[in-house]
Amino acid sequence: MNKTLRVLLWIAVATLGAAAVGVVALRRGEPINALWLVIAATCCYALGYRFYSKFISARILALDALRATPAERLENGRDFLVTNKWVVFGHHFAAIAGPGPLVGPVLAAQFGYLPGTLWVLAGAVFAGCVQDFVILLFSIRRDGKSLTEMAKEETGPLGGFVAYSAVIAILIILLAVVALVVVNALKDSPWGTFTISMTIPIALLMGLYLRRIRPGKVLEVSVIGFLLVLAAIWGGQWASQNPALARVFTLTAPSLAILIIIYAFAASAMPVWLLLAPRDYLSTFVKLGTISLLAIGIVVMHPTLHMPALTRFTDGTGPVFAGKIFPFAFITIACGAISGFHSLISSGTTPKLIARETETRMVGYGAMMAESAVAVMAIIAAGVLQPGLYFAINSPAGIVGQTAAAATSTISNWGFPVTAADMQALAHAVGEQTLFNRTGGAPAFAVGMAHIFSQSLGGQTVMALWYHFAVMFEALFILTILDAGTRVARFMIQDALGHIYKPLGRTSWYPSILATSALIVAAWGCFLWQGIKDPLGGINSLWPLFGIANQLLATVALCVATTIIIKLHRTKYAAVTLAPLSWLVAVTFTAAWQKVFDPSPRIGFLAQARAPAAGPMTVATSRLIFNNRLDAAVTAILVVMVGLVLVESARQWISIITGRQAVQVREAPFVLTRLAEEQG
Amino acid sequence: MNHIAHAARILLATLREIFDEAAYTRFLGRSHMPSSPEAYAAFWREREETPAPPKCC
Numbered sequence: 001m002n003k004t005l006r007v008l009l010w011i012a013v014a015t016l017g018a019a020a021v022g023v024v025a026l027r028r029g030e031p032i033n034a035l036w037l038v039i040a041a042t043c044c045y046a047l048g049y050r051f052y053s054k055f056i057s058a059r060i061l062a063l064d065a066l067r068a069t070p071a072e073r074l075e076n077g078r079d080f081l082v083t084n085k086w087v088v089f090g091h092h093f094a095a096i097a098g099p100g101p102l103v104g105p106v107l108a109a110q111f112g113y114l115p116g117t118l119w120v121l122a123g124a125v126f127a128g129c130v131q132d133f134v135i136l137l138f139s140i141r142r143d144g145k146s147l148t149e150m151a152k153e154e155t156g157p158l159g160g161f162v163a164y165s166a167v168i169a170i171l172i173i174l175l176a177v178v179a180l181v182v183v184n185a186l187k188d189s190p191w192g193t194f195t196i197s198m199t200i201p202i203a204l205l206m207g208l209y210l211r212r213i214r215p216g217k218v219l220e221v222s223v224i225g226f227l228l229v230l231a232a233i234w235g236g237q238w239a240s241q242n243p244a245l246a247r248v249f250t251l252t253a254p255s256l257a258i259l260i261i262i263y264a265f266a267a268s269a270m271p272v273w274l275l276l277a278p279r280d281y282l283s284t285f286v287k288l289g290t291i292s293l294l295a296i297g298i299v300v301m302h303p304t305l306h307m308p309a310l311t312r313f314t315d316g317t318g319p320v321f322a323g324k325i326f327p328f329a330f331i332t333i334a335c336g337a338i339s340g341f342h343s344l345i346s347s348g349t350t351p352k353l354i355a356r357e358t359e360t361r362m363v364g365y366g367a368m369m370a371e372s373a374v375a376v377m378a379i380i381a382a383g384v385l386q387p388g389l390y391f392a393i394n395s396p397a398g399i400v401g402q403t404a405a406a407a408t409s410t411i412s413n414w415g416f417p418v419t420a421a422d423m424q425a426l427a428h429a430v431g432e433q434t435l436f437n438r439t440g441g442a443p444a445f446a447v448g449m450a451h452i453f454s455q456s457l458g459g460q461t462v463m464a465l466w467y468h469f470a471v472m473f474e475a476l477f478i479l480t481i482l483d484a485g486t487r488v489a490r491f492m493i494q495d496a497l498g499h500i501y502k503p504l505g506r507t508s509w510y511p512s513i514l515a516t517s518a519l520i521v522a523a524w525g526c527f528l529w530q531g532i533k534d535p536l537g538g539i540n541s542l543w544p545l546f547g548i549a550n551q552l553l554a555t556v557a558l559c560v561a562t563t564i565i566i567k568l569h570r571t572k573y574a575a576v577t578l579a580p581l582s583w584l585v586a587v588t589f590t591a592a593w594q595k596v597f598d599p600s601p602r603i604g605f606l607a608q609a610r611a612p613a614a615g616p617m618t619v620a621t622s623r624l625i626f627n628n629r630l631d632a633a634v635t636a637i638l639v640v641m642v643g644l645v646l647v648e649s650a651r652q653w654i655s656i657i658t659g660r661q662a663v664q665v666r667e668a669p670f671v672l673t674r675l676a677e678e679q680g
Numbered sequence: 681m682n683h684i685a686h687a688a689r690i691l692l693a694t695l696r697e698i699f700d701e702a703a704y705t706r707f708l709g710r711s712h713m714p715s716s717p718e719a720y721a722a723f724w725r726e727r728e729e730t731p732a733p734p735k736c737c
Contacts, residue, residue: 218699
C-alpha cells in the first residue's frame with residue numbers, strides 16, 4: 001500500500017472513531033445501538049496501537065530485534081522457552097483475562113454507559129496497555145525478573161517490600177470479593193448451585209482421566225469436560241424442579257460461603273493434578289469460548305442499549321455502590337482499563353517466552369487491548385437491560401427495601417420504571433425464584449448475556465439455559481481464581497516464612513502447606529464473611545477496597561517504570577508513564593481518603609463504624625464496627641506504604657536528573673541474537 | 681488456503697501451550713521418557729515444586 005493511501009486510511013479510521021465516540025458521548029434521551037461502542041473501541045485501539053505504542057517502542061524503549069531475550073539466552077525447555085509470538089499472545093491474554101473486566105464495568109454501569117466506556121477506552125490506550133508493555137519489556141531486559149524484584153532493585157528495599165505486601169493484600173481482598181460475587185450469584189439458586197457443584201466431580205474425573213487413561217491429552221479431556229458441564233447445566237433445570245434436590249441445592253449466603261471456604265482450602269492443599277489443574281483447563285476452555293461467542297453475538301445482533309449515557313447516580317448516591325464518578329468509576333473498573341495485577345503477569349511467565357524484543361509491543365500492549373475489549377462487551381451486556389431491571393438486580397435490600405413492592409417502588413421513584421411483575425417474569429424466564437438483590441454484577445451480566453444470545457439462538461425458550469450457562473461460566477473461573485490464588489498466596493507466604501524457619505519454606509512439606517493454606521483462606525474468608533453479613537450488600541465496601549489495592553499496585557509498577565525510563569536518559573518522554581501514574585495517585589488517594597474519612601456512612605468506613613455505635617450494641621453491630629475499622633486500617637496502611645514508595649521514587653528521580661546520583665541500569669548485558677543469524 | 685492452515689496451526693499451538701500439552705511434550709523430550717501415567721506423574725511432581733503462575737482477576 002503506498003504512503004498516500006495509508007495516510008488516507010488512517011485519517012478515515014480517526015474520523016470514524018471520532019464520530020463514534022461523539023455519538024456515544026453526546027447522544028441523549030434516546031437509546032443508541034451497541035455497534036457505536038464497538039466502532040469507537042475498534043478505532044481507538046487501532047489508533048492507539050498503530051501510533052502510540054509505536055511511539056513508545058521507538059522513542060522510549062528502543063526495542064532491539066537483534067538483542068537476545070532471556071527465552072533464547074537462558075532456554076531450558078521448562079521456564080525459559082522461545083515461543084511463537086501469537087502463542088505467547090494467547091497465553092498472556094488467557095492469564096490476564098478474569099472476571100474483573102466483566103464485573104467492574106457492570107457495577108459501574110450505575111453511572112450510565114458513558115463514564116465506563118470513556119474510562120475503558122482512554123485508560124487502556126494511555127495507561128493499562130502502556131503499563132503492561134513497559135513492565136514486560138523491562139522484565140525481559142532483566143532476565144524475566146518479577147515486579148517485586150525490579151521494585152527492590154530500582155526503587156530500593158522499601159519498594160520491594162511494598163510491592164510484596166500489596167500483592168498479598170490484593171490477593172486476599174480479590175479472593176474475598178470474587179467469592180462474594182459467586183455467593184451472590186448462587187444464593188437461593190438450586191439450578192446454579194447444582195451446576196457449579198457438578199463441576200467438582202467433573203474436574204476430578206478429568207484429573208483421573210489425564211493421569212490414568214490418556215496422560216497429557218488436555219484438549220481432548222477439556223472437550224469431554226465441557227460436554228459434561230453442558231449436561232450439568234441441563235441437569236440443573238431438572239434438579240431445580242425436583243422438590244427433594246431443590247431443597248438440598250437451595251443454599252443461603254452463609255452456607256455457600258462456608259462451603260466455598262472449605263472447597264478453596266481443600267483445593268489449595270490437594271495435589272494440583274487432581275483438582276486445580278483440570279478445573280483451570282475447564283474454566284479456560286469455557287472462558288475463551290464464551291468470550292469469543294459473546295463478541296460474535298454482539299456484532300451479529302448489535303443490540304440496543306437501554307441504559308442512558310448518564311444516570312442520576314453520578315451525584316454519588318448510587319445503590320450499587322456509593323460515591324461519585326470521580327474517583328469511584330476509576331477504581332471500580334480496573335482490569336478493563338488498568339490493573340496493577342497485570343504487571344505481575346507481565347513480569348511472570350510471559351517475559352520468559354518472548355523470542356524477540358519487538359514482539360513485546362504486540363503481546364504487552366495488544367493483549368491488554370483485547371482485555372479492554374472484553375470490558376466493552378460487559379458494558380454492552382449491562383446496557384442492554386432496561387435500567388429498572390438492572391437496578392432491581394444490583395441493588396441491596398438495605399437500600400431499596402426488603403419486599404418486591406418496596407424495591408420496585410423505590411427504583412421506579414428514581415425514574416427507572418420497573419414492576420414486581422416485570423421482575424417475576426424475568427426470574428421465571430431465566431429459571432430463578434427471584435432476581436432481586438443479586439448484587440455483585442455477575443447475575444446482571446448473565447441476564448444481559450442471556451438476552452443477547454437468546455435473540456439469535458433459541459429465542460426466549462432457552463433464555464434460562466443461556467442465563468445458567470453465563471452464571472456457570474463466571475462462577476467456574478471465579479472458583480478457579482479462588483483455588484489458584486490461594487495457592488499463589490500460599491507460595492508467597494511460604495517463601496517469606498522460609499527465611500524465619502527453613503522447613504516452612506518447603507512447598508512439599510505438608511504441615512507448612514496446611515498451615516499457610518489455612519492462614520490465607522482464613523484471611524480472605526474473614527473479608528468474605530464480612531461481605532455477606534453487610535446490610536449494604538458487601539460489594540459496596542469490598543469492591544472499592546479491591547479497586548484501591550489493585551490500582552495502588554499499578555502505581556508501584558508505574559513508579560518502577562518511570563524510574564527505569566529516567567535512568568535510561570529518556571526523561572523528556574517520562575510523561576508516558578508519569579501521566580497515568582499521576583492520574584492513579586489522584587484517583588486512589590482520593591478514593592482511599594473518602595473510603596476512610598467521608599462523613600456519609602454509605603461511603604466512609606469510619607462513619608459506617610460510628611453509625612451503628614449510636615444504636616443498641618449487639619453482636620452483629622460490634623462485628624460491623626470491627627469490620628469497618630479493619631477496612632479503614634487496611635486502606636490506610638496500603639496508601640501510606642505506596643505513598644512512601646512515591647516519595648522514595650521522586651527523591652531518586654530528582655537525584656538522577658540533577659546529577660547527584662550516579663545512574664545504575666541493571667539490565668542484563670547485550671547479547672546478539674542467534675535467531676537473527678539463523679534467518680540470515 | 682495456506683493462510684487458513686497456518687492460522688489453524690497457530691491456534692492449535694496456542695491452545696496446546698495454554699493447556700500445558702506443549703509443556704508435557706517438552707518434559708517428555710527433556711527426560712527421555714515415553715508418555716505414560718508415570719511420566720505424567722513425574723511431570724506434575726516437577727511442576728508442583730515451582731510457584732504457580734499468577735492468574736489475574
